[in-house]
Amino acid sequence: MALLKKPPAVLALEDGTVYYGYAFGYHGETVGEIVFNTSMTGYQEILTDPSYNGQIVTMTYPHIGNYGVSVYDMESNKPFARGFIVREFSRVASNHRANQDLQSFMEEHKIVGIEGIDTRALTRRLRQGGVVKGVIRHGELSKEAEAELVERARRHEDIDGRDMTPEVTTPLPYARPTFKDNPRVVVIDFGIKHSIVYKLEQAGAEVIVVPAQTTPAQIMALNPYGLVISNGPGDPDGPKYAHDTVWQMLGLLPTYGICLGHQLLGLAVGGKTYKLKHGHHGANTPVKNLVTGEVEITSQNHNYAVDIGSIPGGQFRATHINLNDGTLEGMAHTRYPVYSVQYHPEASPGPHDASYSFRRFIEEVNAFEGATALPAARALGDL
Numbered sequence: 001m002a003l004l005k006k007p008p009a010v011l012a013l014e015d016g017t018v019y020y021g022y023a024f025g026y027h028g029e030t031v032g033e034i035v036f037n038t039s040m041t042g043y044q045e046i047l048t049d050p051s052y053n054g055q056i057v058t059m060t061y062p063h064i065g066n067y068g069v070s071v072y073d074m075e076s077n078k079p080f081a082r083g084f085i086v087r088e089f090s091r092v093a094s095n096h097r098a099n100q101d102l103q104s105f106m107e108e109h110k111i112v113g114i115e116g117i118d119t120r121a122l123t124r125r126l127r128q129g130g131v132v133k134g135v136i137r138h139g140e141l142s143k144e145a146e147a148e149l150v151e152r153a154r155r156h157e158d159i160d161g162r163d164m165t166p167e168v169t170t171p172l173p174y175a176r177p178t179f180k181d182n183p184r185v186v187v188i189d190f191g192i193k194h195s196i197v198y199k200l201e202q203a204g205a206e207v208i209v210v211p212a213q214t215t216p217a218q219i220m221a222l223n224p225y226g227l228v229i230s231n232g233p234g235d236p237d238g239p240k241y242a243h244d245t246v247w248q249m250l251g252l253l254p255t256y257g258i259c260l261g262h263q264l265l266g267l268a269v270g271g272k273t274y275k276l277k278h279g280h281h282g283a284n285t286p287v288k289n290l291v292t293g294e295v296e297i298t299s300q301n302h303n304y305a306v307d308i309g310s311i312p313g314g315q316f317r318a319t320h321i322n323l324n325d326g327t328l329e330g331m332a333h334t335r336y337p338v339y340s341v342q343y344h345p346e347a348s349p350g351p352h353d354a355s356y357s358f359r360r361f362i363e364e365v366n367a368f369e370g371a372t373a374l375p376a377a378r379a380l381g382d383l
């Protein structure tokens, strides 16, 4: 039997490194910032997590695609990752939950992939040198075309400093009517994952998701008892308007920031964020809860972090730290029921160690006496 000849593809990094592999997914070319993810499963959740907007993901787990794609595992309506790099792509999907295979899913959503890449070497390159931009192109390449691809990666706009929220936020607010007897929580959508909404509902909230540009007055007009500042893509320093919104909302409601939401909280109160060398992307990161002393294994997806020391006036205290590199993983306001985590408590994919935080947040929401209590505290000048 003749061996199936796989179509060629190339991955070129801005530092001049070129890898040869085989094409899969949508036929074409793509460019983005390359990050590695160490999750063993969850490729569909990863591809459809809006926080990967602008990034090409490489998986350290070597065999990808074997359980297909399921409508139940979407984290948003479509993939946001710009491209996918894997060691070995499985064209066969075997899973009773699958509605589609990964190949047709990627074709349908125009996601370009490359397989047959030494993803261990690529990951070591990213660990040692930090994140890089890269281009995937399907087809045979001449030497001159290689140089042109490297140049294309170099010239591609950096994620740093950009506001990506308009590319991911919902155009209109939406309410999920099923839970309307529960206390209302407004979620500002900077690129939310569906799992965060589900976890809030499971914990006992009625959730209304509003566009990123919603003003504090519009939020308060919905009579919420809690506020969630969602995850999302890009540099938290990019969406300046969001710092303003979060600052104006501070202390008005029990508030929970997740990932980008945590970073926006830090910036809103005058702190600083910085870019990590290669980010944290995976489902197995140990985080120490400084309140309980326990270690949680967490799901993570971020490239930036909050420098808690830069927050003026000691407004927040650290509640969680990353046991691998000591970076900040969670913080709580010293006076208000306002707190945030850098990791993903909804864990999709990943372990469920941190899901208690949704229940805790809803306890705060239930205990909240209404929107006049906290503003009064602010009026007394305690900020």
Ligand SMILES: NC(=O)CC[C@H](N)C(=O)O
Binding pocket: 051, 230, 231, 232, 233, 234, 235, 236, 258, 259, 260, 261, 301, 302, 303, 304, 305
């Ligand atoms: N998952 C997120 O919300 C990511 C936050 C931000 N875009 C970062 O990379 O750090």
